[in-house]
Amino acid sequence: MMSAVHFGVATADHQCEAFDPRYPDIRDEWEKLAGQTPRGQATDFWNRYQEDVRLAAGLGCTMFRISLSWARIEPEPGVFNQEALDHYRDVVRAIKEAGMEPMVTLMHYVWPLHIDLLDERFPRRFHAYAEKVAKELGRDVRWWITINEPTELVFGFLKPWWQHAYRMPPGLSADATSHEQMESCARLMRNLFRANREARRVLKEHDEDAMVGANPLILGIPTWIQNLMDYRAIGISSLEHLASHGHSVARRTAAKKALHSLLGPIPRILSFLPTVLAADWWNLGLAGKLAHFICPADCVHQMDFVGFDYYWGIRPYHLQAIHRLLDAGMGRFDLAPVWCGALERMLKRYQKLFPHLPLVIVENGSVVTADGVSRALYLEQHIQVVEQAVAKGVDVAAYVCWSITTNREWGLPAGPGTDFGLYHVDLDNDPELRRQPTPAAETYRRLIAASPTRAARPTSPGRAARPG
Template sequence: MDHTEPAGAGDTLQDFGPVPAGWVWGTATAAHQIEGGNVGNDWWDWEHTPGSGTRESSGDACDSWHRWFEDLELVKAIGLDAYRFSLEWSRIEPAEGEFSIAALEHYRAILLAAHELGLRASVTLHHFTTPRWMAAQGGWSNPLVVERFQRFADIAAQHLGDQIDMAATLNEPNVVAHAGYIGGQFPPGRPHDWEGFRQASRHLLLGHLAAREALRAGPGDFPVGLTLALPDTVLHADGDLTSPGERVTDLRPDGPRGELGWLTAGQYLDAARDDDYIGVQTYFTEHVGPDGAELPLPSGERVTQMGWPFTPEALGASVRVAAEVARVPVIVTENGVAAAEDAERIEYYSRSLRSLRAAMDDGVDVRGFFAWSLLDNFEWALGFEPTFGLVEVDPVSFARSSKPSAAWLGGLARASRGAHV
């Protein structure tokens, strides 16, 4: 395992270089992590289930259900030009077949205000949360969910499509399935349930295909894709973390990671060939042994607040894999770091963006970058302790305070717009 950094990697990146016409510099959020009061979904139930392992309730989160315009103003003030957010399915369809016009109008107001501020709006239909009524019927393990998700996508498209600039059907469906049915950290919390994992993976893929068609049916004309958790994976056939290892690029069922690699990445990248883009979300490099299991990090390895290895250059590797397999443009829909010290955040972004630039210079078709996240927010099972945000949020007053990393990233974005390639 190579612990060395590229020359100059510790220096703050001052110039990303010119970006292609149409490029987006944005930042991302998710409804359940920032809105507060999302009591109608499976995650709210999970947070309040004894033994689930979730540290705390999302509660009021960042109160963005009420403070969304302030959040948009922050994106604009930072100097970015796009905002990625998700629709909370359980607010729009609180009971099966019952749709809330008020909730749809709430999200429409966000879209309209974003455009008034000169921001492009990227909308995600499903970011980890499923309505309680659907979860009670088996959630993503029930084939019925495909039709129900398609119906939700159709309702959202009919009401909002004319104002959407970019859409993702699903955020990290591979995490929804794996963490729910293999790891057990997400609802429904069924660890080592391989059959449930296979079923959920199949229905998530079918759900994407169905929702994609609903979104494309209009109104509106915008790129549609999905986002994928895609760590840079290095295989050590000898099980020795200190050996050079081989980067995994073959994600077919008979590839080095077998069925797991196919269900968590390969099948989605293949499906993305008919999408308008593939959303890549990379945070670290993982090292696996011959059985596919992740190798433990050596003592003293630098890690983030999430316990993930501090390996920003993983981004450059993963966009290359995504582009090679999916054969469509890449948008980095999430990248960032949970760090107590903001200087680490700037270092992380500097290094990840250098690796992204190198991939682009080698011909990888990348169309944008969204920083995760705009706000310090509810980080699922780990609660509010990990801080990914460009903006700090007071847990009592909900007052927002931009960090130096926000000004730094905004400056980088502004400088890149001086010329196009």
Template sequence: MSRGSRAVGGRSIITRITAVLAAVALVAVLPQVPRAGAEASGAGPGAPAAGGFHWGVATSGFQVEGSNPDSNWKRYVDATSPGGEVDPVGDAVDFWNRYPEDIARAAAMGVNTFRMSVEWARIEPAPGVYDDEALAHYDRIIDSIRDHGMIPMITMVHFTYPGWLADRGGMLSGDAVEAFGRFSELITQRWAGDGTMWVTLNEPLVFFKHEMTIGRVGFQDFSSFLDQIEAAHRLGYAAAHRADPDAMVTMNEAYLPLATDFTDTLIGDRVADVVDYVGIDYYYGVALNNLTTINAAWDDFAAVRPQPEVIYEAIKHYAQSYPGKPIYIVENGFPTDNGARADGVDRGDFLRDTAFWLQRAVADGYPVIGYNQWSLVDNYEWGSYSPRFGLYQVDVLTDPALERTPTSGVDAYREIIAGGGVGPDYRPVLPGGWCSLSVIPDSCLNPVLVDGPRATLGG
């Protein structure tokens, strides 16, 4: 996940808004692409042939693989963890070696799409030098996903890049875009086809926030950074389509309920002509009766009250902003603090409520083609192992065996996938927000009704 940590706060709504708003004066000249306002409808292209809906799980390489190579983030963790500022990443959950069992766990839930990222630093440890064994190992991981009947969704860059590129200035380097283009050409030629989906660069605005945290950029670099990200995305998009003309490619973005229209102008509008589907990461809502998102400002993510119903608002927003584009929830998850929540909210209930609102959105004509649960297993949350998002719990710091323990989410997700959602008599159990601040005044005057129509999603 693109979540924050004690040191990073990458998932924090408040810290991300602070970073963005502080840069407004610097990005006022960014080009904007006009958007139509009509709602999109219909199922849209891109759904899997079997079942018609992508039910997925998500991971990222740096957060789960272990034995991490030299990269921007590995350098930061190595420099700061001895002082206790962040947890050492160690072997994470050792997905690099345990991928067969984790992929089998996903398949056993009925998952048909498996999102992962490949580590650029592992594949290209020196400029123009490619590690054949690393590539062959990723071959085995991707083959295992396919052998279990799942579609790979491959993220090219999930906040990390090689140490040699960091030495040159990271994503601000004069040759960063060209280097990414070569990398994207290599991996798309190798793994495209058979339905493989692509995410070029994960959450560009949060990527910038991460780069600020690890000391690689400053506010003054915001506009240049987004220029580089856009140019890199365009190369990755073109590479994927050269390898497979039918490829489905996106650059996912986090839904920020207090600033989504503004963040659309920063990046979404700039790449609207080169995405095949809109990738949304949705985690938190804000409402007049739920201001708990403030807790994310000091990285107490488990103290944020979840609002599954706001996933409907996120879908509606992007359907209206980018009509005709299929929508995929690339990330959605639910945090605990080392497995516990003071409010007692259950992971299974969260998943069932979320499925309910996905079904409402599709029934109302919004073109949702897929949903990924973040995450399959607990992982390294960009500086800390305390925030837990995994369907399977892994006590990295206290259990050398790294045992995967199923949470209530495993059975719930299996049942949801098998049934194409929740049944006709199901009603949400988590309290909804009143007067969502993301769509005032409409959410106050015309809230989405629980008793509206619902669709079956695959199954």
């Protein structure tokens, strides 16, 4: 029997909710210090969520992903904002009343200013936050994301030589050595695994049927390269080994910098790909394949589904396009290589790695045009891959398109090259923030309606059954 797939859309708190000076998060401070584009009003989802929920329902969606602003919910250590929790309960119930399953993310790239991800107390702090959320929302939410794209958070502590600054907060001091950067990454990875474990435990305590996971961002690189990187990651045996590995990469940096002007992107590709951070380390850890100093034994298998984000990829023998994958990580989405075949490979990979768990494509989508491919065509190609995989017996529980509307793309200027929205919003010039359908919205509606695998809407505002 084929699994039933929830087709959905998504938002995120920092990218869609208007800035409130009472509750700044780490990214608000980062954007200000780095001179990046602030979120401002964003799409004002805080006040206009009902409109966006209606738009999603009109597309035929049966899932709507949101994230919670931890900074709003816990503005001071141990002090919880009931008004914010009540608001998010209203959002969740609006989603359910519209016939969709809410998927709720606890931490989507941002956290309160009083939180330190490297602090050994971070997992306990995350536990307390998750426990409060579970008490308030647990009865209405089944699908949870603990930490959005944990694999990307390392770039707040690691600065490759070709970048002039850290890609995201919090950043280390300007004179941090490669050894210190790798050591910080190891501490972060361990803390993220522990925080995921703590959040899952408390969510399952409140609802044993809760489906809890995370969504690492996966690059579509050739299988042989992925296998090589994963093999190297699995071979890391100690913190000293990891740090010395980072140091050996750094020793080669000077030569590669000198060659950069002659060989273009090749030196930075050779600098990044050999590192453990280029591996699929989150899922390798949860599968029990990493050393326990990175993923402790009691953190293994702490998941109810295999979630991942996929946007861009290259064909097996088009290695010259790898540099465009790295550029996409820096916000050059319009040139990012589009290849749906990598999504097919990932679905097969995770079915083999976690044979008893459903798969969830937590994020997939495109800017207006990437690699010469329109967003509408992008969706057609990738959803066809999902349909074919399900027909072959792959248990895909959900496909969530990023995103329902234009949003603030992490400090980047608004424009076609940073706009992932099915509904366009002119963030800078339209004071009414009108939602205007793009051609891709109609394409997505048509694809959902025609899908032989789509999940049925819940028959009541209550919880829907597990698809399949």
